Amino acid sequence: MDIKQFVDDSIRNIKQTVGDKKAILALSGGVDSSVCAALVSQAIGSHLTCVFVDHGLMRKGEREAVEDVFNNEFDVNLIVVDAQERFMTKLKNIEDPEEKRKIIGEEFIRVFEEEQAKLSDHDFLVQGTIAADIEESGKEGGKLVKSHHNVGGLPEDVNFELVEPLRELYKADVRAAGRELGLPEPMVARQPFPGPGLGVRCLGEITEERLEILKEADYILRDEVAKAGLEYDVWQYFVAIPDFKVVGKVNDERAFAYPIFIRGVISEDAKEATWYGFEEDFLRRLSKKITDQIPQVVRVLYDITDKPPATIEYE
Numbered sequence: 247m248d249i250k251q252f253v254d255d256s257i258r259n260i261k262q263t264v265g266d267k268k269a270i271l272a273l274s275g276g277v278d279s280s281v282c283a284a285l286v287s288q289a290i291g292s293h294l295t296c297v298f299v300d301h302g303l304m305r306k307g308e309r310e311a312v313e314d315v316f317n318n319e320f321d322v323n324l325i326v327v328d329a330q331e332r333f334m335t336k337l338k339n340i341e342d343p344e345e346k347r348k349i350i351g352e353e354f355i356r357v358f359e360e361e362q363a364k365l366s367d368h369d370f371l372v373q374g375t376i377a378a379d380i381e382e383s384g385k386e387g388g389k390l391v392k393s394h395h396n397v398g399g400l401p402e403d404v405n406f407e408l409v410e411p412l413r414e415l416y417k418a419d420v421r422a423a424g425r426e427l428g429l430p431e432p433m434v435a436r437q438p439f440p441g442p443g444l445g446v447r448c449l450g451e452i453t454e455e456r457l458e459i460l461k462e463a464d465y466i467l468r469d470e471v472a473k474a475g476l477e478y479d480v481w482q483y484f485v486a487i488p489d490f491k492v493v494g495k496v497n498d499e500r501a502f503a504y505p506i507f508i509r510g511v512i513s514e515d516a517k518e519a520t521w522y523g524f525e526e527d528f529l530r531r532l533s534k535k536i537t538d539q540i541p542q543v544v545r546v547l548y549d550i551t552d553k554p555p556a557t558i559e560y561e
């Protein structure tokens with residue numbers, strides 16, 4: 247595919263469709279919605295309003311990266327909604343993974359609807375639907391493995407006209423379009439990240455304490471992977487934290503603190519995955535750094551399970 251041509255044609259089409267009206271887009275900081283935002287902004291500039299919902303379940307630095315790029319590099323109207331407390335309140339005492347996903351998805355839609363209600367002069371809704379999304383949703387009779395978190399779930403009575411400029415693209419082309427539009431490489435090359443964010447990596451009930459530990463450990467892992475130049479070798483790598491403690495020994499004293507799980511996999515399409523074999527030195531360095539920098543972690547476990555029988559994520 248000629249990406250430059252695609253970008254030019256899309257910008258022209260979007261200009262024609264939206265004209266001098268306004269459009270709204272839910273921006274997650276993920277590849278699809280970011281590329282969509284960049285593309286549409288080239289066509290209609292600040293007539294595009296991007297709503298980024300900070301539910302507190304993003305990785306460390308992600309909100310700042312989105313703010314930096316879309317406030318400074320692109321001419322869009324960016325609204326960042328601080329919704330951490332709202333989400334934490336809804337998620338209190340909820341342990342079941344499916345219920346957690348459902349609550350996060352529903353609450354996201356509610357927040358988005360509230361923002362959209364304030365923008366009554368916006369006639370278009372831009373969605374980062376890509377070819378694979380359409381193929382996936384077209385499949386009949388698939389068993390529910392995980393409930394889906396998507397703006398596709400927005401209620402039907404919303405009076406918007408849809409704009410979906412990426413419908414015909416596969417992921418590699420979406421990334422290429424992002425590069426063509428000048429999005430920063432970390433945003434364009436971002437590894438797959440679950441819709442409910444870190445909510446499904448903070449196992450069982452989500453607590454602020456464990457969420458913080460998770461964010462720090464995940465930050466260290468990403469930093470080490472980047473330093474080792476492995477970002478493009480490992481398909482997905484992340485940390486999960488369970489909701490139980492284990493015994494350790496810190497400064498010659500018994501400690502009762504958290505273990506964390508590290509997972510790294512390679513995969514083509516997430517349907518199957520093989521665990522990634524990090525070098526021993528890498529794992530030693532990582533484990534030491536995490537336990538040195540995060541006193542609440544006394545054990546680092548590396549997951550050596552393929553999918554199947556495991557899934558990539560833990561919940």
Ligand SMILES: Nc1ncnc2c1ncn2[C@@H]1O[C@H](COP(=O)(O)OP(=O)(O)OP(=O)(O)O)[C@@H](O)[C@H]1O
Pocket residue numbers: 271272273274275276277278279280297298299300301354373374395396397439440441442
């Ligand atoms: N925290 C959020 N703030 C704003 N929009 C969001 C948020 N989370 C999800 N969305 C919206 O919901 C869509 C679907 O979310 P999902 O997590 O399934 O991502 P996706 O299909 O991989 O797309 P993306 O790459 O844009 O994240 C996103 O494209 C985005 O429009």
